[in-house]
Amino acid sequence: MFLLAATKSRPVFWHFTTPLKVLWYVLAVLSVLVFLYGVARPIVKWRRGHGGPWPPYPWRELPRRLATGLRLLLSHATIARRDHLAGWAHRGIFYGFIVLFAGTVVLGFNTDFTDPVFGWNYFHGNFYLAYKETLNVLGTVLIAGVLAMMVRRALIRPRKLDYARPDRNSDDSQFDRRVYEVGDWAFVVILLVIALTGFVLEGVRIAMDAPGYAGTQFGGWVVAQIIGGLSHSTLAGLRHGLWWFHGLLAIAFVASIPYTKAAHMLTSYLSLSLRDRLAGKRLRAIPPERADLPAGYGALSDFSPLHLMNLDACTKCGKCHEACPANATGRPLSPRDVILELREQANHAFTAGGIGGVLGGLINEQANGDGFTAGVIGEDGVRTETVWSCMQCNACVEACPVGIEQAPIINQLRRRLVEEGELDANLQSVLQVIHKSGNSFGENRRKRGRWTQELEFQVKDARKEPVDVLWFVGDYASFDPRSQKVTRALARLFQEASVDFGILYDGERNSGNDVRRIGEEGLFESLAEQNIATIEKCEFNRIVTSDPHSLNTLRNEYPDLGASWTVAHHTTLLRELIESGRLDVKGRLSYRVTYHDPCHLGRFNGEYDHPRRILELLGCTLVEMPRNRDNSFCCGAGGGRIWIPDTPGQERPSENRIREAVSLPGVELFVVSCPKDVTMYEDAIKTSGNAERIQLRELTELIEEALVPATQLVPA
Amino acid sequence: MKIVVPVKQVAALDEEFELLDDGSGVDPDFLEWDLNEWDTFSMEAALQIRENADGDGHEVVVVTVGDEEAEEGLLSCLAKGADRALRIWDESLQGADVLAVAKVLAAAVERESPDLVLCGVQSSDAVYGATGVALAGYLDLPHVAVVKGLDYDAAQATATVERELEGGLVEVLRVEAPALLTIQTGINEPRYATLRAIKQAREKPLQVSDLADLGLEEDAVGQAAGSRAVALKPPEPGEGAEMLNGSPAAVAARIVEIVQERMSG
Numbered sequence: 005m006f007l008l009a010a011t012k013s014r015p016v017f018w019h020f021t022t023p024l025k026v027l028w029y030v031l032a033v034l035s036v037l038v039f040l041y042g043v044a045r046p047i048v049k050w051r052r053g054h055g056g057p058w059p060p061y062p063w064r065e066l067p068r069r070l071a072t073g074l075r076l077l078l079s080h081a082t083i084a085r086r087d088h089l090a091g092w093a094h095r096g097i098f099y100g101f102i103v104l105f106a107g108t109v110v111l112g113f114n115t116d117f118t119d120p121v122f123g124w125n126y127f128h129g130n131f132y133l134a135y136k137e138t139l140n141v142l143g144t145v146l147i148a149g150v151l152a153m154m155v156r157r158a159l160i161r162p163r164k165l166d167y168a169r170p171d172r173n174s175d176d177s178q179f180d181r182r183v184y185e186v187g188d189w190a191f192v193v194i195l196l197v198i199a200l201t202g203f204v205l206e207g208v209r210i211a212m213d214a215p216g217y218a219g220t221q222f223g224g225w226v227v228a229q230i231i232g233g234l235s236h237s238t239l240a241g242l243r244h245g246l247w248w249f250h251g252l253l254a255i256a257f258v259a260s261i262p263y264t265k266a267a268h269m270l271t272s273y274l275s276l277s278l279r280d281r282l283a284g285k286r287l288r289a290i291p292p293e294r295a296d297l298p299a300g301y302g303a304l305s306d307f308s309p310l311h312l313m314n315l316d317a318c319t320k321c322g323k324c325h326e327a328c329p330a331n332a333t334g335r336p337l338s339p340r341d342v343i344l345e346l347r348e349q350a351n352h353a354f355t356a357g358g359i360g361g362v363l364g365g366l367i368n369e370q371a372n373g374d375g376f377t378a379g380v381i382g383e384d385g386v387r388t389e390t391v392w393s394c395m396q397c398n399a400c401v402e403a404c405p406v407g408i409e410q411a412p413i414i415n416q417l418r419r420r421l422v423e424e425g426e427l428d429a430n431l432q433s434v435l436q437v438i439h440k441s442g443n444s445f446g447e448n449r450r451k452r453g454r455w456t457q458e459l460e461f462q463v464k465d466a467r468k469e470p471v472d473v474l475w476f477v478g479d480y481a482s483f484d485p486r487s488q489k490v491t492r493a494l495a496r497l498f499q500e501a502s503v504d505f506g507i508l509y510d511g512e513r514n515s516g517n518d519v520r521r522i523g524e525e526g527l528f529e530s531l532a533e534q535n536i537a538t539i540e541k542c543e544f545n546r547i548v549t550s551d552p553h554s555l556n557t558l559r560n561e562y563p564d565l566g567a568s569w570t571v572a573h574h575t576t577l578l579r580e581l582i583e584s585g586r587l588d589v590k591g592r593l594s595y596r597v598t599y600h601d602p603c604h605l606g607r608f609n610g611e612y613d614h615p616r617r618i619l620e621l622l623g624c625t626l627v628e629m630p631r632n633r634d635n636s637f638c639c640g641a642g643g644g645r646i647w648i649p650d651t652p653g654q655e656r657p658s659e660n661r662i663r664e665a666v667s668l669p670g671v672e673l674f675v676v677s678c679p680k681d682v683t684m685y686e687d688a689i690k691t692s693g694n695a696e697r698i699q700l701r702e703l704t705e706l707i708e709e710a711l712v713p714a715t716q717l718v719p720a
Numbered sequence: 721m722k723i724v725v726p727v728k729q730v731a732a733l734d735e736e737f738e739l740l741d742d743g744s745g746v747d748p749d750f751l752e753w754d755l756n757e758w759d760t761f762s763m764e765a766a767l768q769i770r771e772n773a774d775g776d777g778h779e780v781v782v783v784t785v786g787d788e789e790a791e792e793g794l795l796s797c798l799a800k801g802a803d804r805a806l807r808i809w810d811e812s813l814q815g816a817d818v819l820a821v822a823k824v825l826a827a828a829v830e831r832e833s834p835d836l837v838l839c840g841v842q843s844s845d846a847v848y849g850a851t852g853v854a855l856a857g858y859l860d861l862p863h864v865a866v867v868k869g870l871d872y873d874a875a876q877a878t879a880t881v882e883r884e885l886e887g888g889l890v891e892v893l894r895v896e897a898p899a900l901l902t903i904q905t906g907i908n909e910p911r912y913a914t915l916r917a918i919k920q921a922r923e924k925p926l927q928v929s930d931l932a933d934l935g936l937e938e939d940a941v942g943q944a945a946g947s948r949a950v951a952l953k954p955p956e957p958g959e960g961a962e963m964l965n966g967s968p969a970a971v972a973a974r975i976v977e978i979v980q981e982r983m984s985g
């Protein structure tokens with residue numbers, strides 16, 4: 005003993021008989037096998053999805069993706085976002101766990117490999133001391149992290165951790181989520197117990213061996229001070245008992261990882277690595293091999309393996325639950341609960357067929373799962389009203405720390421509902437109208453360019469002559485009377501700044517962005533093809549649009565259909581024109597304003613700064629709303645919701661937003677940069693009774709105001 | 721069981737339109753074509769009867785008299801679930817009236833010998849409301865017009881139908897198949913045909929026939945015609961109306977003036 009202490013080390017198996025050692029190794033190997041089986045099983049499950057490729061990306065991309073995922077994971081950027089406490093606590097647990105786990109592996113490598121095989125034992129001396137010191141620090145960090153999470157769950161209780169389902173009544177059997185709570189608590193408690201018993205074991209060892217270098221093992225040292233008075237035989241009994249307790253718990257934990265909440269260590273990392281940068285911004289086309297099958301997701305077998313994997317990756321962190329505007333305004337939808345509902349269904353339906361079944365499932369062609377053909381939408385599944393409550397605003401995708409595609413999955417459910425005719429009657433007629441007339445207003449297509457008639461100049465027809473800027477106007481900006489004012493203002497600004505621009509007149513069709521988000525994929529394709537055919541024949545340098553919805557689909561979705569253009573929002577061009585002095589408007593205004601980021605411009609396309617810079621150049625003072633930039637709150641128009649009548653009496657997202665704006669001191673103007681926002685907020689300002697307190701302006705109108713001397717302004 | 725659904729592709733007018741130079745119709749440039757609204761309800765009724773009937777072998781056949789423009793309407797019916805479609809066209813049918821069309825339809829429907837013929841009450845562009853009834857006449861079938869409720873018992877081959885009468889009274893009738901019903905809007909909720917389904921519907925059988933294929937003579941159809949449109953014109957503006965133009969403010973001011981004039985006068 006003395007000798008060992010003097011060489012600054014310790015025996016791994018202290019006073020162990022050979023049978024005990026053998027037992028230990030048998031159990032350890034068993035635990036690894038159980039772990040491996042648990043890892044393979046879900047892979048077989050994901051392969052039961054036929055709605056997309058397996059692997060989701062070519063294998064050769066995997067190393068790069070795993071590396072990117074690892075970088076994100078190490079930084080904790082996605083986890084800490086909008087929740088610093090959870091970020092730090094998770095960092096503690098993550099790094100603590102990783103290092104303690106690695107420590108065990110290093111020790112095992114020494115004991116089971118280098119020492120017996122090469123007779124090389126590195127587990128002593130300064131290496132041992134540094135090892136102990138590191139593990140002590142990280143063990144403490146782990147415990148701190150776990151305690152912080154416990155405090156958060158038990159005392160702080162943030163809303164996002166409330167598992168109450170907005171899509172179920174409290175008397176519904178599926179409302180009960182206590183199983184999840186038990187799982188959450190078991191997870192943190194077991195981590196805590198493993199870490200604590202490690203320290204106690206260390207303390208017993210120090211108390212017995214008094215190695216004289218206990219300072220590096222402060223955790224154990226503290227314990228040793230407490231239990232130092234115990235007799236040697238008690239300590240020895242404790243040492244044996246604890247060793248087995250700690251060891252068994254640890255290997256049992258390893259074995260259980262794939263089967264419990266701990267599985268997120270694997271699935272969430274995988275999901276994060278396979279994250280699609282364009283998720284929700286570019287929805288996926290129907291794979292050619294599924295062209296003759298019903299569109300979208302009706303059963304689990306219709307899912308893509310990627311999306312089935314997504315379901316397993318959810319950590320129930322609630323970030324999406326908190327960000328969702330539908331949930332915030334009392335709709336029966338939470339993206340978290342859609343994911344969990346589908347996950348429960350998948351786990352319920354999946355039978356692996358034992359070890360043989362799993363091995364076969366890994367090797368063979370993608371198999372059909374028995375339970376995987378049952379419908380996922382219905383009273384006991386994802387309810388239709390849940391699916392239709394979504395605004396496809398992508399706030400959930402943006403918020404999810406592990407790269408889950410809630411909005412695209414909901415979109416796939418919609419595709420099936422549309423095909424089965426399970427859609428709101430109003431929405432149905434809007435789709436028919438768009439199909440017939442190419443616009444959502446049901447206007448004759450020749451009227452599309454009619455807004456230009458009130459201008460003092462002629463707007464070029466981009467189909468007939470080359471232009472620098474091809475202006476894709478969009479439905480709302482073309483037909484809605486309120487938005488037409490903005491559209492004309494923009495035309496005048498372009499004219500004033502001598503921009504060489506033209507429009508497509510009756511050649512333009514609805515861009516299809518919202519049609520696609522409703523789930524009418526065929527109509528989207530047809531609209532996109534018509535627009536592409538028209539635009540392809542024009543000569544221009546770039547496309548500009550004031551409609552973020554059109555911007556998104558032209559920029560992110562049309563390329564899949566063969567288009568490759570530069571597409572800019574009007575705020576980009578206007579900023580250029582102001583900064584280059586072609587529009588002389590700098591410093592002319594002095595309003596106190598707030599600015600609403602349209603989902604499709606901000607979150608979808610990362611453009612936050614041009615509108616803000618313009619406001620600054622105009623001389624306005626911008627007061628930010630609490631929910632701004634990527635955390636902007638959907639106006640409620642997205643995903644076709646603008647055409648679905650609201651349930652009377654419910655707060656509309658747009659009203660919720662206006663209330664947020666009027667709570668800011670001294671703000672006079674609510675500035676937007678999307679034609680749908682003009683409609684939605686003009687309305688919400690009135691219906692929420694705030695007409696006296698705040699007014700709406702499209703950014704273009706402010707620029708026009710700054711340009712025209714006040715005396716010449718015509719009242720709107 | 722077989723149900724035949726005659727449909728029509730109708731023209732919808734833009735708010736502003738021009739007439740043809742000879743005044744015989746509207747310049748087609750200003751028309752948009754669509755399936756007659758009433759026919760979407762009769763189509764839906766047929767599909768529902770087929771879906772609710774036991775066993776297989778039931779068929780819904782959609783028929784139209786019209787040029788190629790009408791094919792789109794047939795495709796949407798096929799997309800919704802009709803089993804096959806038949807389009808009848810002949811240049812001599814240009815401008816044919818109700819009776820002529822009914823005669824042509826009769827020849828086609830007769831060959832199908834259906835259990836039920838479901839028509840729309842009327843077409844939104846011509847607004848005669850007579851094609852269905854005339855067709856029943858030619859086919860010598862019992863008919864019920866303006867049906868608001870329909871329950872078909874395939875085993876008994878009888879339809880129980882409801883009609884709405886004056887004062888909200890509901891008349892319930894029983895009619896034995898084969899029979900012809902003209903279906904009123906609102907009887908059901910017509911389903912949506914996705915664009916994918918419409919594309920896929922091109923794979924379904926769509927037969928195009930002319931008069932000769934149906935064993936009809938041009939003359940026979942011509943003789944059936946009772947009338948032919950000679951002119952189309954906007955109504956003469958009435959006396960005493962004053963059109964108010966100008967900005968909303970100016971219009972409002974003028975209205976106030978008029979009201980004050982009348983009240984003092």
Ligand code: SF4
Nearest residue numbers: 328394395397398400
């Ligand atoms: S897309 Fe928006 S509305 Fe739909 S679930 Fe996600 S956050 Fe909620």
Ligand code: SF4
Nearest residue numbers: 318319321322324404
């Ligand atoms: S889906 Fe993502 S954001 Fe939502 S609860 Fe699960 S892990 Fe959190």
